[in-house]
Amino acid sequence: MKLITGISELVTNSDPTELMARPSLGAGDLHTLTDAALIIDDGKVAWSGPAAEADAALNSLTLAAPDAPVETIDLGGKAVIPGFVDSHNHLVFAGDRSAEFAARMAGEKYSAGGIATTVAATRAATDEGLEANLVHLVDQATRQGTTTFEIKSGYGLTLDDEIRALEIIGRHTPESTLIAAHVVPPEYKADPEAYVALVIDEIIPAAVGKAKWIDVFCEEGAFDEDQTRRIIEAGKSVGMKARLHANQLTQGGALRLGAALGCTSVDHATFASDEDLAVLAEAGTVVTLLPGVEFSTRQPYPDARRYLAAGVRLAIASDCNPGSCFTNSLPFCIAVAVRDMHFTVDQAVWAATAGGAHALDRSDVGHLGAGAQADLVVLDAPSYRHLAYRPGVQLVDRVFAGGELVADNRPQH
Ligand code: NIG
Ligand code: FE
Numbered sequence: 001m002k003l004i005t006g007i008s009e010l011v012t013n014s015d016p017t018e019l020m021a022r023p024s025l026g027a028g029d030l031h032t033l034t035d036a037a038l039i040i041d042d043g044k045v046a047w048s049g050p051a052a053e054a055d056a057a058l059n060s061l062t063l064a065a066p067d068a069p070v071e072t073i074d075l076g077g078k079a080v081i082p083g084f085v086d087s088h089n090h091l092v093f094a095g096d097r098s099a100e101f102a103a104r105m106a107g108e109k110y111s112a113g114g115i116a117t118t119v120a121a122t123r124a125a126t127d128e129g130l131e132a133n134l135v136h137l138v139d140q141a142t143r144q145g146t147t148t149f150e151i152k153s154g155y156g157l158t159l160d161d162e163i164r165a166l167e168i169i170g171r172h173t174p175e176s177t178l179i180a181a182h183v184v185p186p187e188y189k190a191d192p193e194a195y196v197a198l199v200i201d202e203i204i205p206a207a208v209g210k211a212k213w214i215d216v217f218c219e220e221g222a223f224d225e226d227q228t229r230r231i232i233e234a235g236k237s238v239g240m241k242a243r244l245h246a247n248q249l250t251q252g253g254a255l256r257l258g259a260a261l262g263c264t265s266v267d268h269a270t271f272a273s274d275e276d277l278a279v280l281a282e283a284g285t286v287v288t289l290l291p292g293v294e295f296s297t298r299q300p301y302p303d304a305r306r307y308l309a310a311g312v313r314l315a316i317a318s319d320c321n322p323g324s325c326f327t328n329s330l331p332f333c334i335a336v337a338v339r340d341m342h343f344t345v346d347q348a349v350w351a352a353t354a355g356g357a358h359a360l361d362r363s364d365v366g367h368l369g370a371g372a373q374a375d376l377v378v379l380d381a382p383s384y385r386h387l388a389y390r391p392g393v394q395l396v397d398r399v400f401a402g403g404e405l406v407a408d409n410r411p412q413h
Contacts, residue, residue: 002073010038011032033048081377084144084356091152091321094124104297113221130165134172154179220252244258247266264286289316292319302341
């Protein structure tokens, strides 16, 4: 058992099922406690509340085993938030596209054409090389406070390469996503329908038990709405849950299609009409905004105020990938979301924690109410507001996942 005291501010996000009914976040919805404490037992939050009540809570929790050791950790006045839930990542890849990024910053437009470069490098890479890269990126993100990762395939685009990606992912997270329909690979350029058939008839059946999610890049130059519908339905028919890359580059019908197909989340949504937003709000589909993508592609930032006013529930994720956005820092994404997408600080912190949990259909993460997984971030700051107030500064002091210390950024001297 662990007792964490000296918490200047504790963001609990309370009970996500309650928040689920209130998609437009108002002041106070982070359910923040000041001068708080938290008790962890068996990897879960056993209690959180005012520090003044911690001893009584501890006594009642240890009644059955009064001699059980209790480790006390006094933070001396630091803020604690739930671990970030990063619901959108592409981490199985090889190669470097920094030159493509530099060219974009010098005026070139982002197109998904660069994906083919990564596909070639990924196919040529060893299993060990791919897994080492993924582990490196996961470790990096963990040190920035991420405790739940969704990770996609999508740079293999053959039966064997997509399945090996899922096997690598499955060793590191239960949130594995098959996106064999990322782009049409070069060898199928003359006959995209033959590739759609391969995805539906061979890759999806082989991915059963390896992919929790099915995803499609529904976009001009990738997969059209009819192909997307068929691929998502095929995934759902074998028990996968659905999510979509929608309206990243153009104002098409992908958002509405995602709502109609019962997707848990539609991601990107850089372009969205009022009608799209009304349909998504009505369907209860989470919209996952990816601030790092707009930052790294110089696309226009969507205005979160418009989405929230329409009643849409928002998540923020990184979309860490070698092309459109190579950050895996949710503190950075929060800062951009606040500065350029007009989230309030509270809304952005909620969207990167509880919002991400909704986007993955998880009620055990993204909050620190009793019973939640003890995934939490200690900030080197008195308030969670510093996440946006101090952009680019390493504010993650320590990270606990399942109650265990998994990252410690404190100075070693
Ligand atoms: O989420 N849009 C499609 N896929 C990725 C980008 C992939 C790449 O450029 O390599 C995304 O932005
Ligand atoms: Fe993506």
